[in-house]
Amino acid sequence: MSNFKPQLKIVTMAVAVAISALMTGCNDNSSEHAVVKDDAYYKSLAEQMVAQMSISEKLDIVSGPGMDFTTFANNTPINLLSDASGVAGYINGVKNDKLDIPAAKLADGPAGLRINGTRDGDSGTYYATAWPIGSLLASTWNTDLVQQVGKATGEEVKEYGVDLLLAPGMNIQRNPLNGRNFEYYSEDPLVTGKIGAAMVEGVESNGVGSTIKHFFGNNSETNRNYINDIGEPRTFREIYLRGFQIAVDEAQPWAVMTSYNKVNGTYVNQRKDAVTHILRDEWGFNGLVMSDWFAGNVMGDANSAAAQMNAGNDLIEPGGQKTNLQASIDAGSLTEGQVTQNAVHILTQVQKSPSYNHYAFSNNPDLNAHAVLARQAATEGMVLLKNNAALPIANGKTLATFGVNQVNTYKGGTGSGDVHAAYTVSIAKGLANRFTVNSDLQDYYSTYFATNKVEHAGSFGGASTYSCDEATVTNNSDLSTLLTTAVQTNDTAVISIGRQAGEGADRTNAKGDYLLSDQEVDMITSVADAFHAQGKKVVVVLNVNGVIDTSAWGDKADAILLAYMGGQDTGNEVADILSGDVNPSGKLAQTFPGSYADVPSSSSRAFPGVDTNSDGTPDDVYYNEGIYVGYRYYSTFDKTVSYPFGFGLSYTTFGYSDAAVTANTLSKGAQGSVTLTATITNTGSVAGKEAAQVYVSAPEVKLKKPAIELKAFAKTSKLDAGATEKLTFNIPAKILASFDPSSNEWIVEPGTYKAYVSASSNVTDVTPVTFTVDKEIVVSHTTAGALALPEGVDAATVTTITK
Numbered sequence: 001m002s003n004f005k006p007q008l009k010i011v012t013m014a015v016a017v018a019i020s021a022l023m024t025g026c027n028d029n030s031s032e033h034a035v036v037k038d039d040a041y042y043k044s045l046a047e048q049m050v051a052q053m054s055i056s057e058k059l060d061i062v063s064g065p066g067m068d069f070t071t072f073a074n075n076t077p078i079n080l081l082s083d084a085s086g087v088a089g090y091i092n093g094v095k096n097d098k099l100d101i102p103a104a105k106l107a108d109g110p111a112g113l114r115i116n117g118t119r120d121g122d123s124g125t126y127y128a129t130a131w132p133i134g135s136l137l138a139s140t141w142n143t144d145l146v147q148q149v150g151k152a153t154g155e156e157v158k159e160y161g162v163d164l165l166l167a168p169g170m171n172i173q174r175n176p177l178n179g180r181n182f183e184y185y186s187e188d189p190l191v192t193g194k195i196g197a198a199m200v201e202g203v204e205s206n207g208v209g210s211t212i213k214h215f216f217g218n219n220s221e222t223n224r225n226y227i228n229d230i231g232e233p234r235t236f237r238e239i240y241l242r243g244f245q246i247a248v249d250e251a252q253p254w255a256v257m258t259s260y261n262k263v264n265g266t267y268v269n270q271r272k273d274a275v276t277h278i279l280r281d282e283w284g285f286n287g288l289v290m291s292d293w294f295a296g297n298v299m300g301d302a303n304s305a306a307a308q309m310n311a312g313n314d315l316i317e318p319g320g321q322k323t324n325l326q327a328s329i330d331a332g333s334l335t336e337g338q339v340t341q342n343a344v345h346i347l348t349q350v351q352k353s354p355s356y357n358h359y360a361f362s363n364n365p366d367l368n369a370h371a372v373l374a375r376q377a378a379t380e381g382m383v384l385l386k387n388n389a390a391l392p393i394a395n396g397k398t399l400a401t402f403g404v405n406q407v408n409t410y411k412g413g414t415g416s417g418d419v420h421a422a423y424t425v426s427i428a429k430g431l432a433n434r435f436t437v438n439s440d441l442q443d444y445y446s447t448y449f450a451t452n453k454v455e456h457a458g459s460f461g462g463a464s465t466y467s468c469d470e471a472t473v474t475n476n477s478d479l480s481t482l483l484t485t486a487v488q489t490n491d492t493a494v495i496s497i498g499r500q501a502g503e504g505a506d507r508t509n510a511k512g513d514y515l516l517s518d519q520e521v522d523m524i525t526s527v528a529d530a531f532h533a534q535g536k537k538v539v540v541v542l543n544v545n546g547v548i549d550t551s552a553w554g555d556k557a558d559a560i561l562l563a564y565m566g567g568q569d570t571g572n573e574v575a576d577i578l579s580g581d582v583n584p585s586g587k588l589a590q591t592f593p594g595s596y597a598d599v600p601s602s603s604s605r606a607f608p609g610v611d612t613n614s615d616g617t618p619d620d621v622y623y624n625e626g627i628y629v630g631y632r633y634y635s636t637f638d639k640t641v642s643y644p645f646g647f648g649l650s651y652t653t654f655g656y657s658d659a660a661v662t663a664n665t666l667s668k669g670a671q672g673s674v675t676l677t678a679t680i681t682n683t684g685s686v687a688g689k690e691a692a693q694v695y696v697s698a699p700e701v702k703l704k705k706p707a708i709e710l711k712a713f714a715k716t717s718k719l720d721a722g723a724t725e726k727l728t729f730n731i732p733a734k735i736l737a738s739f740d741p742s743s744n745e746w747i748v749e750p751g752t753y754k755a756y757v758s759a760s761s762n763v764t765d766v767t768p769v770t771f772t773v774d775k776e777i778v779v780s781h782t783t784a785g786a787l788a789l790p791e792g793v794d795a796a797t798v799t800t801i802t803k
């Protein structure tokens with residue numbers, strides 16, 4: 001307590017100085033040396049502001065005005081100083097004779113700032129960088145690089161006059177068919193949390209906000225506004241919440257966006273246990289919580305907005321709920337005190353924003369520098385899945401390029417995770433920029449695409465996209481003739497396969513989606529047969545939003561590059577890898593299973609869910625695999641996979657040696673940790689980077705556990721041939737811990753732990769090092785009963801995959 005008082009005094013003095021500045025919305029810098037401008041400081045000011053507001057003004061703060069002037073009749077944001085066309089929403093301001101708080105602007109998203117590239121009656125352009133998709137960034141396993149991407153993205157947010165970015169997306173890639181997996185990082189919560197924290201830190205280093213989303217359980221798109229996730233608290237804690245927890249712990253983002261779905265019968269944004277007890281009380285989150293757009297059935301339920309306020313969901317987006325909120329106050333189901341608290345949470349963050357501080361944005365972020373960084377980040381994430389001496393392709397070799405995707409190249413997914421970029425470099429163009437290509441073939445595919453493409457109107461404010469059935473080679477005399485010539489005149493075949501997906505719909509385990517279409521199989525077979533007959537190699541490039549089957553056709557390819565969606569320079573990036581200008585160092589942050597049937601959530605009960613009211617739409621999704629998601633399942637239940645989590649090839653080879661536990665302070669309890677080191681040596685002949693991973697196999701005392709769990713990772717710098725680097729991995733007790741539902745505690749169980757320092761989650765040939773924990777460590781106590789299964793639902797009927 002005695003420590004606390006002087007600090008309060010400073011804040012009080014600062015409040016006295018700064019409150020006089022509220023009228024201008026600017027803070028007085030003259031007292032800056034005396035003030036720590038942390039959340040406590042801004043909260044004090046926010047409380048002073050809110051104390052001067054009418055209930056009507058407070059309700060304006062907690063309920064946004066609508067989307068970019070389009071959603072509601074009277075939706076001009078209050079005290080908007082300037083607009084940025086295409087933003088997704090706003091936080092209202094206040095303007096009266098006592099207060100002058102400018103409105104704040106909120107814009108998507110996970111692959112870059114989503115605002116309109118052009119504006120009516122304005123010759124300027126406002127294009128933003130289309131960065132590699134989230135899954136590709138995570139595959140870099142490079143938090144420093146992701147932080148740089150965040151910093152550059154945040155610069156665009158700031159210089160285009162926006163205040164809060166609605167990103168990163170941090171849901172778990174539970175099932176490969178989730179349409180929005182491209183926005184997300186990984187099937188693993190540690191990767192999700194670490195990459196997410198790096199992104200938040202980068203974005204917020206500009207003095208703009210970052211919003212981690214969608215908290216939590218938005219792991220499918222089918223009936224996403226109403227879907228009910230049924231699962232056990234341990235499942236949610238260890239897998240679906242943990243990435244968010246790590247990001248809050250490490251980066252304390254300005255904002256959290258709650259998800260659309262229900263968990264165990266109640267919308268997440270109406271669950272006080274999730275939004276207040278877990279997020280704020282247990283994790284210490286200081287920021288603002290906003291709803292997803294129109295989430296919690298606000299348009300169908302007049303009481304929804306009040307229920308969200310009461311749960312601690314501070315801001316209803318895009319808004320329009322003032323009348324309903326006032327009615328709830330009149331009816332006694334919402335108090336002014338609650339609204340005050342919500343408004344304070346919001347204004348605490350708003351004060352840090354560029355709009356509040358009257359930042360004179362340039363509309364001129366450094367797009368050229370960002371393009372270079374985007375290309376670097378994408379090439380560092382692309383994963384070389386297979387390479388039978390086909391890559392890199394030497395200078396002077398000529399390419400025959402196949403597949404309509406080389407023309408119809410996808411820079412990113414659809415929906416709010418899309419970006420209005422100035423350009424997209426197709427794979428055809430990128431390869432032509434770097435190699436001599438067969439132009440007759442490229443001309444054929446350009447014409448074929450122009451003739452056969454099908455336009456799909458953009459969803460969620462996005463641009464139109466195109467699909468186009470692949471051209472078969474068999475029974476197609478034009479393409480057959482071109483193939484016959486190409487195989488004589490070109491050295492290597494490069495086949496592009498594309499898959500688009502996005503917000504609002506899931507993918508299917510069908511031909512043309514998770515599986516290759518018959519036409520694609522025909523193309524790969526025909527090209528491979530022809531080129532292999534001449535002793536020439538075939539490379540397949542996957543320009544996909546997520547996992548597709550590789551087991552049925554992978555043997556026909558000599559090399560497979562998982563390019564994902566690399567943003568605006570996708571084609572050039574593919575050329576960078578194929579040429580060897582960049583040595584691939586990406587590794588999978590999601591498993592490529594042997595088949596869709598092997599996915600632990602592949603039963604329809606688990607994904608996309610059970611239609612309980614027979615309206616043709618799934619209502620309940622059972623998290624039947626519990627904590628056994630992704631590699632946790634495949635490794636524990638000995639399932640063969642096509643490509644394991646953590647796997648990726650390089651043009652060089654790496655040796656792992658001297659793995660050792662160098663410190664074990666776990667006897668200190670919750671504050672303790674274990675430290676490991678290992679030496680990585682470039683044992684091949686070209687320079688490259690290696691992402692090393694530490695998987696832990698924990699003793700089972702009270703709790704069953706996956707065979708292995710990722711507990712740390714690190715990436716080397718670029719090592720020259722023969723060079724070595726010693727990597728250090730620190731695993732704090734809280735990361736080692738498992739959730740014990742019987743005591744509502746995070747615990748580290750006693751016994752001997754095996755740690756595998758490994759190149760992937762396939763640890764079969766890795767000798768583990770060990771460390772011991774003498775007695776159980778209780779890392780933290782949690783809220784009793786939080787996230788409990790609905791009354792009458794038995795855990796054993798929900799979680800059917802158990803050890």
Ligand code: BGC
Pocket residue numbers: 088108109166213292293416460
């Ligand atoms: C998406 C969010 C997005 C919001 C605003 C919603 O449909 O789920 O991720 O930030 O729209 O565009």
